[in-house]
Amino acid sequence: MMFRFSLNSLTTRIIILGTVLLLVGALGRVVFLTDYLRKDVTELTSAQLLTIANYVAQDVDRDIIVRRDFLAHVAKTFPLALLGKPQALQAWLGERHDLNPLFSRGLVVLDTNGVVISDYPALPERVGSSASDRDYFQQALRGKAAIGQPILGRAAGIPVLPMAEPLRDDTGKVRAVLVGISALQSANFMEALYSTRIGHSGGLLLISPRHGLFVGSSDPGMILAKTPPAGVNKLHDLTMEGFRGTGITINAKGIEELAATASVPSADWVVVARLPTTEAFTPVARLRQFVLRNTAIILPIFVIFMILMMRHLMRPLMDTARRADRMTLGEIPLESLPVVRKDEVGHLTAAFNRVLGKLLESRAELTHIAHHDLLTGLPNRKLLADRMKLALARAQRSHGKVAVLFLDLDGFKPINDRFGHESGDLALCEVTRRLTSVIRREDTLARVGGDEFVILLSDLGAAPEAAVTSVANKCLAVFERPFLLPHQSCQLATSIGIALGDGDSDQDRLLIAADQAMYRAKEAGRGRFCWA
Numbered sequence: 001m002m003f004r005f006s007l008n009s010l011t012t013r014i015i016i017l018g019t020v021l022l023l024v025g026a027l028g029r030v031v032f033l034t035d036y037l038r039k040d041v042t043e044l045t046s047a048q049l050l051t052i053a054n055y056v057a058q059d060v061d062r063d064i065i066v067r068r069d070f071l072a073h074v075a076k077t078f079p080l081a082l083l084g085k086p087q088a089l090q091a092w093l094g095e096r097h098d099l100n101p102l103f104s105r106g107l108v109v110l111d112t113n114g115v116v117i118s119d120y121p122a123l124p125e126r127v128g129s130s131a132s133d134r135d136y137f138q139q140a141l142r143g144k145a146a147i148g149q150p151i152l153g154r155a156a157g158i159p160v161l162p163m164a165e166p167l168r169d170d171t172g173k174v175r176a177v178l179v180g181i182s183a184l185q186s187a188n189f190m191e192a193l194y195s196t197r198i199g200h201s202g203g204l205l206l207i208s209p210r211h212g213l214f215v216g217s218s219d220p221g222m223i224l225a226k227t228p229p230a231g232v233n234k235l236h237d238l239t240m241e242g243f244r245g246t247g248i249t250i251n252a253k254g255i256e257e258l259a260a261t262a263s264v265p266s267a268d269w270v271v272v273a274r275l276p277t278t279e280a281f282t283p284v285a286r287l288r289q290f291v292l293r294n295t296a297i298i299l300p301i302f303v304i305f306m307i308l309m310m311r312h313l314m315r316p317l318m319d320t321a322r323r324a325d326r327m328t329l330g331e332i333p334l335e336s337l338p339v340v341r342k343d344e345v346g347h348l349t350a351a352f353n354r355v356l357g358k359l360l361e362s363r364a365e366l367t368h369i370a371h372h373d374l375l376t377g378l379p380n381r382k383l384l385a386d387r388m389k390l391a392l393a394r395a396q397r398s399h400g401k402v403a404v405l406f407l408d409l410d411g412f413k414p415i416n417d418r419f420g421h422e423s424g425d426l427a428l429c430e431v432t433r434r435l436t437s438v439i440r441r442e443d444t445l446a447r448v449g450g451d452e453f454v455i456l457l458s459d460l461g462a463a464p465e466a467a468v469t470s471v472a473n474k475c476l477a478v479f480e481r482p483f484l485l486p487h488q489s490c491q492l493a494t495s496i497g498i499a500l501g502d503g504d505s506d507q508d509r510l511l512i513a514a515d516q517a518m519y520r521a522k523e524a525g526r527g528r529f530c531w532a
């Protein structure tokens with residue numbers, strides 16, 4: 001059975017339905033799985049980013065606190081008497097710095113006008129320069145320790161973080177300001193910020209919301225750059241307003257990213273850990289590709305499998321339909337089909353066989369009705385003609401004889417008239433029973449008219465006249481006994497015309513001859529037989 005594409009075919013429809021279901025299932029899996037995994041990956045990655053942000057924030061905080069405490073300790077032990085002795089002051093600073101070199105760009109002492117009076121290590125043109133405009137100086141002059149705005153250092157031209165501590169006399173008056181300067185990208189400062197990697201395209205940012213600056217970044221080009229203005233990056237805006245946590249946002253470059261923020265309390269800074277979603281959701285994209293690629297591979301295999309399976313399942317059905325077609329065209333006889341399987345097709349075939357059985361029964365019944373007399377059940381004129389044809393053919397082969405006895409009842413009409421039609425019917429049935437008893441099984445008794453019967457005697461051997469005469473006499477004899485009808489009994493007789501023929505005889509002529517002989521018997525006085 002070849003597969004032909006036709007929308008009217010059950011096979012095609014089932015294959016289309018299966019294919020659509022497979023595609024819908026695959027797309028559903030892609031959509032729901034992607035959504036589900038995106039949420040999962042978002043949660044997991046956000047948690048990881050938050051952990052990294054917290055870790056880096058703590059590292060930065062620790063570095064700031066260590067430097068702040070060191071500066072406070074140095075300030076506490078600062079000998080004010082050295083303020084007028086620059087060289088001795090520089091040596092004193094050098095001892096402290098060498099002992100604990102936390103500030104990579106050194107220690108500096110400013111007078112109350114903000115002018116550098118000593119530094120260690122000594123940098124060209126640092127002594128004598130003024131820092132009076134710097135926020136850390138202003139704040140230290142007011143008596144408070146300060147973490148200044150990260151700036152591009154005047155001396156070396158690199159990004160630095162200045163931290164200041166007021167130097168007071170016994171009365172508490174600020175006499176000078178001690179400043180520690182750290183290069184933002186020095187080896188022992190904020191190491192976690194620069195050594196931590198987040199995927200291939202992610203990174204870390206250290207922001208000073210107060211100054212609107214990037215203090216540190218995995219991308220060195222961003223250090224000391226201004227943070228984006230409000231409205232560009234929603235999560236950044238929230239972070240600047242104090243939000244700490246995780247979120248998904250579009251950054252200033254238009255890239256969607258997952259981000260987590262953590263505070264650096266000592267400096268009032270924020271660490272941001274971020275990862276573009278294209279990288280974070282790589283497993284999701286790969287899974288989606290995997291499902292789609294798999295579907296593309298499975299689909300043709302599925303269609304081929306469905307075609308083969310449907311061919312296998314539908315074969316008995318198609319065979320049944322084909323054989324039924326041939327039966328209706330008359331190419332093969334009407335007969336039961338084999339029930340191959342015990343499935344729906346087998347059920348249908350069995351049902352078809354039952355319908356066919358009924359049809360054959362009805363046909364046999366119709367054939368019987370068409371060839372028999374309804375009242376007596378005897379062969380009618382049509383079946384008699386068939387039997388005569390066969391008998392004559394046989395006679396021709398065997399050079400034998402056939403005889404036709406044409407019987408017409410005598411005095412039948414009065415029975416009808418006197419006792420009614422039903423009694424007449426009963427009499428006809430009784431005549432049939434009695435005539436049947438006098439002929440051989442292979443002979444034929446037919447009813448050819450109201451009260452007319454024909455007996456066909458075939459395969460008559462030697463002396464056929466004697467045999468026929470014997471039968472005719474027996475026929476006359478069966479009428480000698482009265483016919484018992486309901487509440488009545490009556491007498492009947494018959495007149496018989498006999499025609500004898502052989503293989504060359506014409507069957508119609510034989511019948512006519514017998515019929516005419518029967519009339520002669522009637523004319524001769526009834527209740528007798530005459531030869532044609």
Ligand SMILES: Nc1nc2c(ncn2[C@@H]2O[C@H](COP(=O)(O)OP(=O)(O)OP(=O)(O)O)[C@@H](O)[C@H]2O)c(=O)[nH]1
Nearest residue numbers: 408409410411412413414416421422424425450451
């Ligand atoms: N009850 C019954 N009567 C039938 C049937 N067929 C025909 N007849 C009747 O049979 C009768 C036949 O007519 P006739 O042959 O003239 O009757 P008959 O009295 O035998 O006359 P003869 O042959 O001259 O002796 C008619 O009255 C028909 O109505 C039948 O099936 N049943």
